[in-house]
Amino acid sequence: MSAEALNMAEVVGNYIKHRRAPIAIPGEDGGYVLRYVPAISGESIAHAYQQWLAEEALKVGLKVCDWCRKGEMVKHGSRAILEMEKLKREAESVEEADLLEQIIIERCVVEDVGGFLVPTTVPVKRTSKFSVGYMIPALEDLKAASLDPQFHVRHAPSLIGREKELGITEKGQAIYYVELGSAIYTVSFTIDLDGIGQTSMVKIRNVITDNKELVQRKAVALKALYYLLGGMLGAKRTRFLPDYELLSVIAAVVKGSIFNVSSGHRRNYILNTATRAEQFTKLMGVKPNLLSLVKEGGIEIPRDVERAETLEEFTDRLLALANVKL
Numbered sequence: 001m002s003a004e005a006l007n008m009a010e011v012v013g014n015y016i017k018h019r020r021a022p023i024a025i026p027g028e029d030g031g032y033v034l035r036y037v038p039a040i041s042g043e044s045i046a047h048a049y050q051q052w053l054a055e056e057a058l059k060v061g062l063k064v065c066d067w068c069r070k071g072e073m074v075k076h077g078s079r080a081i082l083e084m085e086k087l088k089r090e091a092e093s094v095e096e097a098d099l100l101e102q103i104i105i106e107r108c109v110v111e112d113v114g115g116f117l118v119p120t121t122v123p124v125k126r127t128s129k130f131s132v133g134y135m136i137p138a139l140e141d142l143k144a145a146s147l148d149p150q151f152h153v154r155h156a157p158s159l160i161g162r163e164k165e166l167g168i169t170e171k172g173q174a175i176y177y178v179e180l181g182s183a184i185y186t187v188s189f190t191i192d193l194d195g196i197g198q199t200s201m202v203k204i205r206n207v208i209t210d211n212k213e214l215v216q217r218k219a220v221a222l223k224a225l226y227y228l229l230g231g232m233l234g235a236k237r238t239r240f241l242p243d244y245e246l247l248s249v250i251a252a253v254v255k256g257s258i259f260n261v262s263s264g265h266r267r268n269y270i271l272n273t274a275t276r277a278e279q280f281t282k283l284m285g286v287k288p289n290l291l292s293l294v295k296e297g298g299i300e301i302p303r304d305v306e307r308a309e310t311l312e313e314f315t316d317r318l319l320a321l322a323n324v325k326l
Helices: 042-059 079-084 094-107 109-114 139-144 211-229 269-284 311-321
Strands: 008-012 015-018 020-026 032-038 116-118 124-126 130-132 146-155 173-182 189-191 248-253 289-294 306-308
Touching (some): 020 139, 042 109, 042 130, 094 109, 094 116, 109 211, 189 211, 211 311, 248 269, 289 311, 306 311
Parallel strands (some): 015 173
Antiparallel strands (some): 130 189
């Protein structure tokens, strides 16, 4: 990703800053040093994912609330929304909170997958079924990370110097700077497909009992990942479209247990994931199915890791491994 504005953080005067995050890296003296690097927040990634989730859900006729359709992921975080939707304004008991969770899950796929918190007397909390962290530069390629302000100017030549004559307060010329970041980024994403369509706050029970709809909900939850992996997220895309390329990715699909792939900070992360998966199988008696897509050199892919050649093939085979291919 060589020039992007994926996560602008704030404006100071005429300077638009890119988000930075502190990371600790090994120092030359054997200790650790702190570095501030360009970063994309988990909130930014999660927002983009949920927007694409809404789009994919609507394509197959699944329910999405009006707020999520518009990309406003307030997700019942206000009593006023309950009132506008003619739902009970307050959950005054655990039983009412449990019922409200059930109703919201049934009414909106995005809130089913992405979770919500309703601030009623007894708060109704649904933890998100997906987790994502900050996208930060890979430690092995940290030297390639940089931030740089770019000079820009908006101007209307026919207005410059004629402010008094025309009786306007705006200047005919405006100078501003946009800070750009470049890096080899890495990020991790997990999703609990089995938790989709189930209540979780008070007790676990199925809300979505129609098997076809349940499979559709799980399928669109994975299909939305296609857009994230393809770099379709971020702000200021009309004039700062990221020069983006997916270099490598590995996915693990496991039933009945939890297994996270190794982080992509080192080029051996796919080999490391495969080694851990083999040990995990012996330890837990459950075998993770591994799927990879690699476009860069220097990455070893073990025999028991499936390989895809394109992002489209990767997504299709991921759906098949999760047994939710429509």
